[in-house]
Amino acid sequence: MIFTEKENLLANEAHLTKAMLVSGLNSLRRANIVLKGEYYQAFFSLSIGFERMLKIIYISAYRADHNGNFPTGNELKKLSHNLVKLWDYIGIKKLEGIHKDILEFLDVFAGYSRYYNLDIIMNKTGKNKEHGDVLEHWAMIQNNILKASGKERCMSRKQQELAKYIDNVSMTLMHNLKGEELVSSAQVANEEINMDIIQGYSVQYVFEIIKILYYKINEIEKVDYRMPVLTEFFDYFNDYWKPYQIRNKRNWLNIR
Template identity: 25%
Template sequence: MYYNPIFSAFLEEAQFTKEILAIGVTQLYKANYATKGIYYQSFICLSTGIERLEKLCLILDYYIQNSGALPSEKYIRSYGHKIPELYGACRDIANNRKIQFHFQYKMDKNIHYSIIDVLGNFAESSGRYSNVNILLGNENKKFDCIEQWFLTVDMPLYNKHVSKKRKTGIEYRATVIGSVLNQYSVTRFITEDNKELIDAVEGSRRTGIWEAVAPYRQLYMLQIIRYLTELLIELGYKAMSNKAMSNQSADIPHFGEIFGLFYNDNSYFRNRKTWDKP
């Protein structure tokens, strides 16, 4: 056995990407108006992981197209941190190479794309450093990704998937809790959409919304990850089986072994909350 730097680079990049995505998906379930810092933990892991996963797909596609040659740094850097554009490039690769996916992936043009847009905006400095930009007087460079997530992901999920009965229960519970707690307590929070939360009724309502949509957040995010990991796995197989690159086949790890956690159906996704532990 000999040391292959290309194999090791592919392997270690894939391992890092898998781990950081697992952390991001786990934290995504926990984030709400009372723990807004967890949104940032999740977004930084997910945006980094998705971008690197997309770029792995682009690198491997180039590798196949050019008989084992690797792209230049300029080729990959030309995409910057533009996650939506990278995602579009990955979709093109899948279509052009007629990839047959085991898991059928139907994009919700509102919600899935909104998730990608939020992560894309967070990957840019106006999203990652939105609070710092305010402190430095650069409010025109501020982009609030938490607010965007709440308005374009959470609320559409709530309206699409949460039953009328559960919504009624959330409102009833909020009214009861508010009637008791507002007499004896003071509530002060800033909501995801930057509104002042000053009573227990709204606090309970927001908690109910979060509890209802958290599993669907993970499901939709995992569907995006599964699509990209399945694309990477299939590209890996194509590279290994390409006779024109028989001498380079040892460059490619079995990506399915690395990303197997995400190679599962929706029912498995729905029944698991924690992804950063075996």
């Protein structure tokens, strides 16, 4: 037998974690004000994927320090579901700037705000409501991502004229991520003109966080090589990718 039962279960956990991460990246790349559901799908998948990958790292490091043995239930109880606390507990280098903002956002989403919509609808009180609207919070991060990119675009005169023409023959009623009404084609176009830039860079930032986790696993396995080889599950998230390739990739579900 190549794997013990626990090693086989750890391999299954790695399969699951990878699937959640690539699903999250794919949804985040697709998301926009028309496909708002993709934002929620991305946040669910990434928050779960991050937590599981952090716990995989903990198990891997524990085995390296305990002659291949797995942590007990009591040991695992020490671990929090809080992504920020998990990150610190495992001892990975501190995140800064937008990377830090994204991890903290996903932590709040997983712990509190994932049910924000239903909580507000049902007038529920408590911390879930206190953390505010998910999409509005993400819109603030997106704004920082766009500014950091240095590639913000404005509508051209031709695009403005086309928007006016469309408004003469149709009507628009949408809401942006901040919940603001968009009642003209020009407003919608202004929201969308930078969306591809924002989503590309958003995926890049998330990818870079996952890459840090991959290299942490790689660091452990270089010292203590055991089955399953966890880097094989996540070796897609490495320095081979150039930033523009990450931003331009639209289908993340074809990762094998």
